[in-house]
Amino acid sequence: MTAPTSTPLRVAVLVGSTREGRFAPVVVKWLTGHLGQRDDLRADIVDLAETPLPTVLPAFGQEPPPGTAEALATVSPRLAAADAFVFVTPEYNHSFPAALKNAIDWHNTEWHGKPVAFVSYGGLSGGLRAVEQLRVVMAELNATTIRNTVSFHNAWGAFDESARVDDPAVDTAAKAMIDQLTWWAHALRDAKSVRPYAA
Ligand SMILES: Cc1cc2nc3c(=O)[nH]c(=O)nc-3n(C[C@H](O)[C@H](O)[C@H](O)COP(=O)(O)O)c2cc1C
Numbered sequence: 001m002t003a004p005t006s007t008p009l010r011v012a013v014l015v016g017s018t019r020e021g022r023f024a025p026v027v028v029k030w031l032t033g034h035l036g037q038r039d040d041l042r043a044d045i046v047d048l049a050e051t052p053l054p055t056v057l058p059a060f061g062q063e064p065p066p067g068t069a070e071a072l073a074t075v076s077p078r079l080a081a082a083d084a085f086v087f088v089t090p091e092y093n094h095s096f097p098a099a100l101k102n103a104i105d106w107h108n109t110e111w112h113g114k115p116v117a118f119v120s121y122g123g124l125s126g127g128l129r130a131v132e133q134l135r136v137v138m139a140e141l142n143a144t145t146i147r148n149t150v151s152f153h154n155a156w157g158a159f160d161e162s163a164r165v166d167d168p169a170v171d172t173a174a175k176a177m178i179d180q181l182t183w184w185a186h187a188l189r190d191a192k193s194v195r196p197y198a199a
Helices: 024-036 068-073 076-081 098-105 128-140 168-194
Strands: 009-015 041-047 084-090 115-122 150-153
Touching: 009 024, 009 076, 009 168, 024 041, 024 084, 024 115, 024 168, 041 076, 068 076, 084 128, 084 168, 098 128, 115 128, 115 168, 150 168
Parallel strands: 009 041, 009 084, 084 115, 115 150
Antiparallel strands: none
């Protein structure tokens, strides 16, 4: 059984860039500002740079190498506990970062029957190609992707030094995305409380 509707939703924010000197923290700071305004949500920032996972997956049915369990313990329980996800992703060569795919691939049931929203950033395309590819990947993992996204085009010019964005349209987009994520997270959590997900 899962939590009743009144319990705040647990939203795991996956930070997809692990690159040295990455821009990601600015976007994450902006996003956590939005999530923090909501009484009905509790955000958990899963920063893949701080919780590196092994990059070699075990053969099917085989035990992973020593040390794997310790690395996974910093991420997997937090994904399992989440009611919803926001992936913060840049665009690398018209796709999403390898570290994000690796974190996705290490898990399976943790994604099942849960909604995923996307905040993307990059050059002219604002990371939208990364997002569209992530939708295909997450469908395979029995997750529901949220229609509305927030994308930062030429992101490095979009924020001030406090990670604020001086564009009301961006705030409107963020609210719409978070509202949709919340709706799906409640709907799916409520549904799973009466009927286990049919993976
Ligand atoms: C390997 C690599 C490939 C990139 N490819 C693209 C791209 O295809 N489209 C784009 O808009 N930006 C691209 N960029 C620019 C990134 O979107 C930009 O550097 C962004 O700041 C990366 O996020 P990060 O700093 O948090 O890692 C690329 C950057 C890197 C490092």
